[in-house]
Amino acid sequence: MPRTAIITGASSGIGKAFVKALLESSDCPDKIWIVARRIDRLNEMAQLSDKLVPVQADLLVAEGIDVIKAKLQSENPDVTLLINCAGMGKKGKIADRDASDIADTVTLNCTALSVLTREVIPFMNRGARIINVGSSAAYLPQPGFTVYAASKSYVVSFSRALAIELKSRGISVTVVCPGPVETEFNKLATDGKSSEFTGFRKFVAADADKLAAASLKAAKHGRRMFVYGLPNKALHVGAKFIPVGLFLELFYRG
Numbered sequence: 001m002p003r004t005a006i007i008t009g010a011s012s013g014i015g016k017a018f019v020k021a022l023l024e025s026s027d028c029p030d031k032i033w034i035v036a037r038r039i040d041r042l043n044e045m046a047q048l049s050d051k052l053v054p055v056q057a058d059l060l061v062a063e064g065i066d067v068i069k070a071k072l073q074s075e076n077p078d079v080t081l082l083i084n085c086a087g088m089g090k091k092g093k094i095a096d097r098d099a100s101d102i103a104d105t106v107t108l109n110c111t112a113l114s115v116l117t118r119e120v121i122p123f124m125n126r127g128a129r130i131i132n133v134g135s136s137a138a139y140l141p142q143p144g145f146t147v148y149a150a151s152k153s154y155v156v157s158f159s160r161a162l163a164i165e166l167k168s169r170g171i172s173v174t175v176v177c178p179g180p181v182e183t184e185f186n187k188l189a190t191d192g193k194s195s196e197f198t199g200f201r202k203f204v205a206a207d208a209d210k211l212a213a214a215s216l217k218a219a220k221h222g223r224r225m226f227v228y229g230l231p232n233k234a235l236h237v238g239a240k241f242i243p244v245g246l247f248l249e250l251f252y253r254g
């Protein structure tokens with residue numbers, strides 16, 4: 001049984017950085033299934049190493065999860081690492097967004113992450129790790145990015161509870177919460193209007209490669225929650241103390 005990692009969202013940004021960091025790490029498994037929809041990108045990445053196995057799957061539809069489920073059943077791998085990194089968000093008020101944007105965000109960030117995790121667990125043994133990519137958006141409600149922030153609160157809650165469920169089986173769960181990271185995410189979130197962060201977010205934006213390497217290390221150390229970067233750590237602590245109602249009144253207009 002080949003020791004195998006599964007990384008979703010591997011065709012760009014943080015997921016791609018996870019693939020590179022894992023290839024460079026001392027405990028790189030025999031195979032890394034790189035999962036996303038853009039197969040051309042996955043095939044190009046696969047040139048980097050014969051450990052990389054492109055898996056084309058649209059995680060917004062049940063058939064996408066079924067692709068991975070069928071591969072698990074036919075190959076029966078020893079999955080030592082699952083990284084749920086695929087994610088999306090759409091900026092704008094709820095009333096101004098298409099219903100499909102709302103449904104897709106919840107489906108990809110919450111449902112697909114949870115269901116895929118459930119399908120992979122039977123193929124994991126003692127010592128295996130799960131990394132779920134959350135966000136600093138999880139700490140507080142975010143008008144104008146409402147569904148995304150709520151979906152990432154779900155990821156944090158799901159991951160922390162799952163860590164307890166899997167403790168006796170020796171499988172660790174780490175939820176990684178980055179602040180802004182320069183990837184394709186912001187361009188998609190703003191429907192192409194802004195490909196880069198601006199203002200304070202640009203100033204504090206993290207490097208995807210450093211974030212991925214640090215997250216692998218945090219998971220190896222069994223950290224249940226990994227908040228990356230100093231400004232983000234300060235926000236995380238601050239969010240525990242500020243009354244949510246007051247925060248919303250002070251920082252947001254309707």
Ligand SMILES: NC(=O)c1ccc[n+]([C@@H]2O[C@H](COP(=O)([O-])OP(=O)(O)OC[C@H]3O[C@@H](n4cnc5c(N)ncnc54)[C@H](OP(=O)(O)O)[C@@H]3O)[C@@H](O)[C@H]2O)c1
Nearest residue numbers: 009011012013014036037038059086087180181183184185
């Ligand atoms: N960038 C940030 O500032 C930031 C901050 C905190 C947290 N995060 C989180 O980090 C994760 C990765 O985001 P990123 O910044 O790397 O964004 P990104 O560059 O846009 O990457 C998103 C990845 O998700 C995949 N994906 C999107 N829809 C999919 C679908 N329906 N089925 C399968 N795969 C799908 C994309 O691949 P295909 O399009 O090829 O399918 C791509 O590989 C997300 O969960 C995001 O919420 C990002």
